[in-house]
Every structure is written in C-alpha cells, then in structure tokens.
Amino acid sequence: MTDRDCAWLRSVADELALGVLSGQERAEAIAHLDRCATCREHVEQLTPVADGLLCLLPGSEPPVGFETRVMDRLRLNRPARRRRPRAAVGGGGGGEGG
Template structure:
C-alpha cells in the first residue's frame, strides 16, 4: 500500500482511533502509520481534542427516568402544532 493509501485508510478510522475504540489490529496499523506521518498525527491530535471537548459536554448525572419520553412527546406536540399553523399574512 502506498503512503497515500495509508493516509486515506487512517482518515477513515481516525475518529475511532482518537476515541480509543479502534480494534487491536487496526489500531496497531494506524499507530505504525502515525510513527512516520506528521500530517496524520496532526489529524488524529485534532480529533482527540474534539473528542475530549465533546466528553466535557456530557452531563454529570443520568437524566431522571422518563426524561427521553417526555422530551420526545413534547417535540412531537410542537411539530404537530407547527404543521397546523398558517403563515402570517403581511
């Protein structure tokens, strides 16, 4: 495989690598490529930073039981109400 093909493959799996969920063999191949490719190292470094910031957005506690159901129902009611509204005349 050429270097370009290695870079393309890394871009396909880079997010999984950055999040630490890439399976063993693929991870080993990706890390071996990163040893010699500064562009891909930077790409994965940026993805890792984004992943770290996203994790910081997670709530500290689980939502209360039924939260998802209440939100889904509220969104459905709002969508149904929006469909029945007429555009305002000017």
C-alpha cells in the same frame, strides 16, 4: 501487519481519537502515525474535540440498591465451599510404626 495508507487512516481517525478503534486496527494506525507527520497532526487536532465530546456526556449514578443486587448475585453464582476435615494434631501414641 499491513501497511495502511493515509486514506484509510483518515477514515478511522475519529475512532482512534475517541479511543474506540479495535486493537489490531489501533496498532496499525499508530504504526502509520509513527511514519506520517500529516496524519499524526490530523489525529492530534481531533483528540481535543473527542475529549470535549466525552465531557458533554451526562454522568450517571447506578440505581439505588445496585451494589446489593450485584453482591447477592455474586454470592449465588459462587460454588459452595467444601470444608476439609482437619487432621488431628496432638501428641501421644496411636500412630503407625510405633
């Protein structure tokens, strides 16, 4: 992991607060925040703003029939199940070794 500086952290702080920073960069940013109180405070100030912005997004429902279409496609893409022949179960002779 490389040592990232404060200027880099400030350039990605908004993405970090929104939770959209890529995995490796997120790990590096969090490692930097563990060492740097100034950057940590900056990100802490951005987090409520990011949360507020996400709350402004309108909710949406999937279109009518969405679930049915998804389930139909899942059934179409599933390979056909093979039936295995069942072994005969029962008493009596007819077997080998007898």
